[in-house]
Amino acid sequence: MRIAYTQRIKFIWIGVVELKKRIGILTSGGDCPGLNAAIRGVARASYDLLDCEIIGIKGGYKGLIDADYKIMAAHDFSGILTRGGTILGTHRTPFKQMRRIEEDGIDKVANMVKHYNQLKLDCLVTIGGNGTHKNANLLREEGLNIIGLPKTIDNDIYGTEMTFGFHSAVDIATEVIDRIHTTADSHNRVMLIELMGHKAGWLTLFSGIAGGADVVLIPEIPYSEEKVYEALEERRKKGKDFSIIAVAEGAVNKEEAAMNKKDFKRYREEMPYQTVSYRLANQISTNLGFETRVTIPGHQQRGGSPSAYDRVLATKLGAYAARLIAEENYGNTVSIVNNKLRATPLEEMASKLKLVTRDDDLVKTGEAVGLTYGD
Incomplete structure (x- = not known):
């Protein structure tokens, strides 16, 4: 009698498992039309470009300080394009107070860094005006991956020709x-x-x-x-x-x-x-x-629903932010220069205001049609 022995060899393939990118989004400062359109732009483009999970930080930087957040789903971004305000809520957190230790002993900057790391975020998208950009740059200096989006009805953010909300x-x-x-x-x-x-x-x-x-x-x-x-x-x-x-x-x-x-x-x-x-x-x-x-x-x-122009602008800015995240091109704000989208370093955007000058073309236009500026 002949007995055949069969040896089974188990092969184990070890590959690189690519984890989902975790993207945080917050809206900070005064509200304005177009915030939800921008949030939607970031989310939809990120889902298209990346295998990602989006974490909504509630109430601006305060939400990051207090670890107040929500794991978002795709349906959360449905139907918000035309809606005013912000689904994430907002709060003013002055830049000058960021490094101040409060009476309760809370170190705001340390808390934000801690919660960013606890949430295992790959990037934080900050949507706001001048104060928001100053705080975003502060977090960049702390080593966090930040992408900014310029929002304000004042249109006074340096380094970009237009901000959504202004129109x-x-x-x-x-x-x-x-x-x-x-x-x-x-x-x-x-x-x-x-x-x-x-x-x-x-x-x-x-x-x-x-x-x-x-x-x-x-x-x-x-x-x-x-x-x-x-x-x-x-x-x-x-x-x-x-x-x-x-x-x-x-x-x-x-x-x-x-x-x-x-x-x-x-x-x-x-x-x-x-x-x-x-x-x-x-x-x-x-x-x-x-x-x-x-x-x-x-x-x-x-208040109210954003104009068609602001819906398009906020969507463009948000989608471009997703592209920067995919490229891991952090530390920038999405800006408009010569009517084209570009990434501008946060430290430049947060450095000063964009103000009207006496020789601005629009000022001259006003004078040409009989308007006076009282000077």
Whole structure:
């Protein structure tokens, strides 16, 4: 009898298992139209390019400090393109306070780094304005992988020609000016519309020109009350007893512009008027005899559904961010330069504001059509 022995040899293939990329997303600072479109752009493009998992950080940097997050699913990003606000929530966390240890002993920066690592994030996408970019750059300096997206209705982020949220705010502010025109004309009033913009006047400049304002006052061009009076008197001589003045909330007169920060702060605190627009309205009424009214659309400029332009822009920026993540090209913000998308180092974007200059083409355009800046 012959017995055959069969030996079974087990082969074990050892390969490289590629783990899912874990991408965190947060929205920080003031809300604006287009945030959800940007979130959606990052998510959908990331799912297309990568095997990834997306973690939504709730309430901006505060959510990262407190480890408040949600593991997102594809359906979370459905139906949000047109929705205003942000599905992740937002919170203002001033850059100057980031390294301050609070009374409860919380080290905010250390907590953010710890929770980033605990979540095993490969990258954090930060969506916001100037303060958000400063904090993002701080985290980059701490060794985290960061990609930024530029959001603000002020359009004042250095290094990019356009921010999403701005176009929608201009549309809203322009509609306010349009509606004020008819009532100003009917009652022969000087109407002052105060728009958002503490340091940058882009929103007021664009809206003022688009809405046909007669006077535009912005922070970068200190005004003289006498020059404003002259413009209104000139219109009155031409038989136009009504005027529209678009005023940025951060507008200053020449006297205030010459003050140091401490004196200016004290001066404004002691000012018996709610805002600069109310002060100017009173001055115009007292010195020229015009009936005046002030309109402040306020947070309406931040709310509601984004314009078609902002939906497209936010989607483009978000999709490009996903591409940078796929390339592991971290430490950048997605910007627009010469109308093209590019990656700009965070440290450049966070370094300063983009402000209106007196020789800007749009400023000159306004003057060419009879608008005055009060200087």
